[in-house]
Amino acid sequence: MKVGICGFGTVGSGTLKVLARNQKDIAARAGGPIVVTRIASRTPPADDVDLNGASFSVDVQSVIQAPDVDVVVETIGGTTIAREVILGAIAAGKHVVTANKALIAEHGAEIFEAAEQAGVTVAYEAAVAGGIPVIKAMREGLVANRIEWLAGIINGTGNFILTEMGEKNRDFEDVLKEAQALGYAEADPTFDVEGIDAAHKLTILASTAFGVPLQFSGAYTEGISQITVQDMAYAQELGYQIKHLGIARRLDNGFELRVHPTLVPESHLIASVNGVMNAVLVNGDAVGQTLYYGAGAGSEATASAVIADLVDIARTARQDARSGVPHLGFASEHLSEEPVVPIEDIQSAYYLRMLAEDRPGVLARVATLLSEHGINIESIMQKESELADGRIPLIMLTHTVREADLNHAVAAIEKLPEICGHVFRIRVEHF
């Protein structure tokens, strides 16, 4: 099988390298050699880069139109040129393998439809959680199950920052600077720390889980930049860790699709997923909870997923692409039309942190307001004042409540004269 690579950055070059290094084993597994014949990229590679016999061009057309390319690997990134390259490759009758989560989450419907009409495959294992074969688990390994919900640590940068904050008592800004220096975070970290990257991946996971069209625009995102080291410490005192999770869950009237900081019980395996590592927890009605853990990014880890897709295509090459695994795991005519549920309608427990005047009766007034909104309190911590002005932090865990009710209660609490500023909240999940 002959492969053309478009985009020759971290993932593209990793793919070439791993294909070359393990070519013998890969051929034994795929039923024949997989060879990179052509590479295209905006910037030519340095002179000392071994292209392993592939030709190089700055023109992507020379790859996607080439007769000696059966499969196009797209590792350009972004949603403009990458989209044109993929649609062009499909039109030219090539199979496509991509690591592009933004493109699949935002334009997957268009791309899959084009692929199905052309009778080619678009594979995207590398788009979610790097080298962890979680798309394969969703589309194939767990097909017996009605997937009830899934939750993932699917942004390594964010998990690195939260882990450092929790273990070493360091501020968000401080760790972010280190993450940037280490190359884990971009100069503009918005995509990672505000949850947009995670929402792209979650959108894809949810569609493969529930058999619904890709609906990135419906995803709720909340970042980690407001989390303090105090929150990490309080959470640990309560028996929790704070993780930035993407959560998708079936409801009677649709499904949840949300990315936000979350308290998870420290006894749960997912609370021990630290540093840049990713993990996806999937709950199926037959299998129960399963978890998939590994590196969510990196040159060779992502290449591992790209090559797995190439081998899948090679193994089924003699077959009509339409008879294999459907793009989202469900046949496209069977995708359901369930809507994403607005964040106000989700049910969750909450961690609340507020600053109060150190006067008698404050706690009682807050508790009464919560109770009037139908919210039960699981635990309360009143901390010693750490500030010169004598204001004290109040920390509470609520029982499960509808988010809209919590919002009303919080608005009422914020109007109390003894409460200073905003009530800070983090959702809590017990898996």
Add this chain to the structure above:
Amino acid sequence: MKVGICGFGTVGSGTLKVLARNQKDIAARAGGPIVVTRIASRTPPADDVDLNGASFSVDVQSVIQAPDVDVVVETIGGTTIAREVILGAIAAGKHVVTANKALIAEHGAEIFEAAEQAGVTVAYEAAVAGGIPVIKAMREGLVANRIEWLAGIINGTGNFILTEMGEKNRDFEDVLKEAQALGYAEADPTFDVEGIDAAHKLTILASTAFGVPLQFSGAYTEGISQITVQDMAYAQELGYQIKHLGIARRLDNGFELRVHPTLVPESHLIASVNGVMNAVLVNGDAVGQTLYYGAGAGSEATASAVIADLVDIARTARQDARSGVPHLGFASEHLSEEPVVPIEDIQSAYYLRMLAEDRPGVLARVATLLSEHGINIESIMQKESELADGRIPLIMLTHTVREADLNHAVAAIEKLPEICGHVFRIRVEHF
């Protein structure tokens, strides 16, 4: 696609139940309905069992020879009748799905060869780690990688016992009785607690990892019945948990295949896999460490894997079976002939526990003997005597050493007059 089930116990009945409950979603994923037409079992089902339209017989031939059966699901267990059923089904041109780890580990070569000659598929996801799609990860998801090693908690009974011992300070025998009462352990628990069941699964994992023939007879097994609550406590004091692991690792001269109690650092994710849950940790040269976690047994969890195999077969039904995924992930003509390395040749660190007379110089003499055999000590604990006779436990962690050298050192230590009885050892792995 029409399915016949042979053996209607826990797994067979779970398969029927999940196929019926989720039939709509499964059809949408498989590209068409999957229907159980026939069931055979030694004992007829109770009158109130809904067979969902399938016919029942006590004669397996009525299933494997039936024209209205495309795939035979074998959930009989054991290596005698099950082997005949599978070979008979293959001879009759049926695809086969099995949950039978013993059969695949011991007779897989014969079965796969028959299948390849007949042009049918034998799928066995359910044979390893229940509902966790780890065989799929090995055969498909990680194909880009040269797998360096893998380590698994692949026997839920053993993990339940060790977890209870470690968390609740309970003796092995005590927890074993509870496990038997709960139905986690058989009346004769040998297969589980002595590591034979884990060795079956490890044998299968190793072949899919390394592309070697199934070599169950070469596996080294050591059980958990000798582990004491003191060992659990000492290990925790040293920063470790004791887990019963199956480990397979490539070496220059072959590969390791061993099941034994193992100290693992408590900071590693696999140390947090508790109770009856299973997990497999796989290290590939491109992807690094990945981990797959979930229920390793149970009716519906195992059915989840059986049905995943059925859907794979349905999705590729229009295709020549030989062009799909090879049985062990590598094309059979490319399986390598590397041998299993004898346990004496493995390299490992060791936890050593011995009972010594409380006299000056004992520690020094033991340390000297270890040093003379080229063994370096990482840490030593000398515990207070807990026994009336004044003998004291000595606990040590060694650095990595060849097992044969450790054996010689241990033999020499056991000859010291101050050392009472045998030196107890547990291997240590830093993943």
